[in-house]
Amino acid sequence: MSAPIKETADAPVRRPVAKTPARPGDERSEGVVLNVFSHGFLALWALLIILPLLWLVLSSFKTDGQIGGSAFGWPQNWSLDVFGRAWDKGIGDYFLNTVIVLVFSVPLTMLFGSMAAYVLARYEFWGNRFLYYFFVAGAMFPVFLALVPLFFMVKRLDMLNTYQGLILVYVAYSMPFTVFFMHAFFRTLPTAVFEAAILDGASHSRTFFQVMLPMAKPGLVSVGIFNTLGQWNQFILPTVLMQPQSGDDPERYVLTQGLIQLQQQQGYASDLPVLFAGVTIAMIPMLVVYLSFQRQVQAGLTSATLK
Amino acid sequence: MRKGQHRFVAGFLFVPVALYLIFVIWPYIQTFGYSLTDWKGQSQTFKFVGLDNYKALFDDDVFMQAIWHNILFLIFIPAITILLALFFAFMLNAGGRSRAGGVSGVAGSSFYKIVYFFPQVLSLAIVAVLFNAVYRSDGGGLLNGVLIKLGLVDAQNPMEWLNEPKLVLWMLMIAVVWHGVGFYLVLFSAAMQSIPKDIYEAALIDGAGRNQSFFRITLPLLWESVQTAWVYLGIVAMDMFVLVSSMTQNMGAYGGGPDHKSDVMSTVMMRNFQYFGKSGYACAMGVVMLLLTLVLSVVMLRATRRDRVEF
Numbered sequence: 001m002s003a004p005i006k007e008t009a010d011a012p013v014r015r016p017v018a019k020t021p022a023r024p025g026d027e028r029s030e031g032v033v034l035n036v037f038s039h040g041f042l043a044l045w046a047l048l049i050i051l052p053l054l055w056l057v058l059s060s061f062k063t064d065g066q067i068g069g070s071a072f073g074w075p076q077n078w079s080l081d082v083f084g085r086a087w088d089k090g091i092g093d094y095f096l097n098t099v100i101v102l103v104f105s106v107p108l109t110m111l112f113g114s115m116a117a118y119v120l121a122r123y124e125f126w127g128n129r130f131l132y133y134f135f136v137a138g139a140m141f142p143v144f145l146a147l148v149p150l151f152f153m154v155k156r157l158d159m160l161n162t163y164q165g166l167i168l169v170y171v172a173y174s175m176p177f178t179v180f181f182m183h184a185f186f187r188t189l190p191t192a193v194f195e196a197a198i199l200d201g202a203s204h205s206r207t208f209f210q211v212m213l214p215m216a217k218p219g220l221v222s223v224g225i226f227n228t229l230g231q232w233n234q235f236i237l238p239t240v241l242m243q244p245q246s247g248d249d250p251e252r253y254v255l256t257q258g259l260i261q262l263q264q265q266q267g268y269a270s271d272l273p274v275l276f277a278g279v280t281i282a283m284i285p286m287l288v289v290y291l292s293f294q295r296q297v298q299a300g301l302t303s304a305t306l307k
Numbered sequence: 308m309r310k311g312q313h314r315f316v317a318g319f320l321f322v323p324v325a326l327y328l329i330f331v332i333w334p335y336i337q338t339f340g341y342s343l344t345d346w347k348g349q350s351q352t353f354k355f356v357g358l359d360n361y362k363a364l365f366d367d368d369v370f371m372q373a374i375w376h377n378i379l380f381l382i383f384i385p386a387i388t389i390l391l392a393l394f395f396a397f398m399l400n401a402g403g404r405s406r407a408g409g410v411s412g413v414a415g416s417s418f419y420k421i422v423y424f425f426p427q428v429l430s431l432a433i434v435a436v437l438f439n440a441v442y443r444s445d446g447g448g449l450l451n452g453v454l455i456k457l458g459l460v461d462a463q464n465p466m467e468w469l470n471e472p473k474l475v476l477w478m479l480m481i482a483v484v485w486h487g488v489g490f491y492l493v494l495f496s497a498a499m500q501s502i503p504k505d506i507y508e509a510a511l512i513d514g515a516g517r518n519q520s521f522f523r524i525t526l527p528l529l530w531e532s533v534q535t536a537w538v539y540l541g542i543v544a545m546d547m548f549v550l551v552s553s554m555t556q557n558m559g560a561y562g563g564g565p566d567h568k569s570d571v572m573s574t575v576m577m578r579n580f581q582y583f584g585k586s587g588y589a590c591a592m593g594v595v596m597l598l599l600t601l602v603l604s605v606v607m608l609r610a611t612r613r614d615r616v617e618f
Contacts, residue, residue, distance in 0.1 A: 053437070236549075
């Protein structure tokens, strides 16, 4: 039914436009001016993105005097020492701290978020609606609203400046969005598969882990990317929760927090190449991951936002 | 069977609900209570002071100024970001004209999409360090460097971008827009690609130019994504903590300089909480932030409401 319609709709399109455009001269000149303008603007924006980043990376090979002197000096000191120095000045530790936290927080977010979303999406029980809105409401409030009591709550649990404290807080604050998104996703999965699994004698939890969760993989990937980026780039929660509590308490800064810390220190110590090298080190994994998976990252973030 | 099902439901919900209750909901609720006390945060002793904190807020010039800065951000950050993103998205998806008269993106659009999106995966902390270097107040800053080369800025007397009361908010906005445009471009692109091509082609036959097809077709069909973008950018504009606290001068703590000309609600709140130790007062600020957020989202959704276009 649809094929013949498409054919007739397609055919006349090409002919009139190609052979007799409505007003040929007009159309063309408007096109040329717009093309020059828009191509110029597109290229300019691309340069505005690439050049500052490139300039920053190059700056890590300059000397401190060179950085202060002129913006355009070409680096003379092509040694990788500065990256080692930046790593020793803390970037290595900050990196490790971030990874330790995320290795636990992202899988736990996905697991607990999907479990709650699945139950809320597919089981009827008293209070279901209420619990769903209870979860989703959290997405509407600014984090700053909770900051002060949260600090004292974590303090009372004796988890300030600990990995487990930050992990639990990350998981809790990622819950609204994860539940909201996965809820919508589990609703779309066919009931027949679920019934078949139950009839075959699978328990409820077995059905979830072996049937429903694998079927929800596209949704999991989207929320997974969203949560990973969000937690990797989180700043305010670690700023409040990850500070040494006494003289002998070790620093457990995460990467974003550590970079800002490094910036403040280097301002006084005037060793800016170290700071730029630190930023370069922090940027490279993101660049590599992004370039290798850019389609998934873009699609994942977009669908996660549009839901 | 039924009994097992209840056990299963409860078992699956227990940990997520407990975590969420302890770390999110309970602190949210506590904030309202603490905002009515003179709690200093050091000990558990505090007095109930009623609405004193809220009254004090109205006399706090720094906080009032901060609200105003947030409102400026709320107007300009979404507007500029969305306009740029829409323009780029339209160029990259429908700007080109193939010889046959079909609609396609300009040449190189997939390259542009990859480059433009990159800042989005960088954290705002990295953006802050980058723009601090770009805005350096001597010839070593990229912006001053370029302007000196062009002869627009005196080499002996370069601009202190982040220290000019009139400029500092705009300099912060440039950094946020730079960070965000690529993401919204991709968001709008996805929405544009779901618009059937025949609509454009039909308009083309009727003699519609690029501008007309944008304003009469693309924008109305994209309205819902624009709304979403507006809400997300509104959240960014209400926050701004990373950039303000790390790029502007430290007045005591958490930036906001020069002379509080770039302070936003979040930085004032953090300063009162962690530097001045006024926990109760900071909680009152948190409540005001919530109220403003709620009012703004309602206003925004009302103002941009339109009939949904089906296609």
